[in-house]
Amino acid sequence: MEKTALGPMPYMSIMPILLVGALVKEKPNYMTAAWASVACMAPPMVCVALNRSRYTLKGIEENGTFSLNVPSAKGVTEADYCGIVSGVVKDKSTVYTSFFGKLGTAPMSKECPVNLECRVFQSLECGSHILYIGEVIEVYADRECVTDGKPDVNKVNPLVYSQTTYWKIGEEVAKAFSAGKNYVNW
């Protein structure tokens, strides 16, 4: 297959949709983020890239804490709203019902079936965006979304982001750490 150069861009084929929760001036604020991933296994860490202009960033800097909340597909309207309206112009504290965990300063959404409570481990100034690496202090999940002690993707029904569109998880293709065993030269 012939390749074509598309120019440099932070391309990822798919991304998770998350709500970054932070307490700004003592009020919960949530912003939509797709530029997020796992950063470390032990200790457990995640990371998210925030543009310098985000209101949420003020809260993260203020408290050194934040949360990542996983919305389900049925919560797409609220999730998108938090991505098109800034806390600078609109109070977003009532979009979700907030609860607090061990850190006390990272608001989490009751409506989102999975919540990660994080303490900032490091922040990395990359340019337009600051990459926040957070140590996961606790994970909360709706009881009915848990199978064998872990959030169950079929029950959580998370949103996937690609090509300016929200998607649902599709069909299972194969088992990871297993399909490769069928490689012809195994």
Ligand SMILES: Cc1cc2nc3c(=O)[nH]c(=O)nc-3n(C[C@H](O)[C@H](O)[C@H](O)COP(=O)(O)O)c2cc1C
């Ligand atoms: C689908 C989607 C994904 C987004 N991902 C990010 C992201 O990863 N990082 C970021 O800084 N902004 C991202 N944004 C933009 C912010 O969510 C948006 O600017 C929001 O209004 C910021 O809210 P705040 O100013 O209250 O923090 C995204 C928006 C949408 C709709």
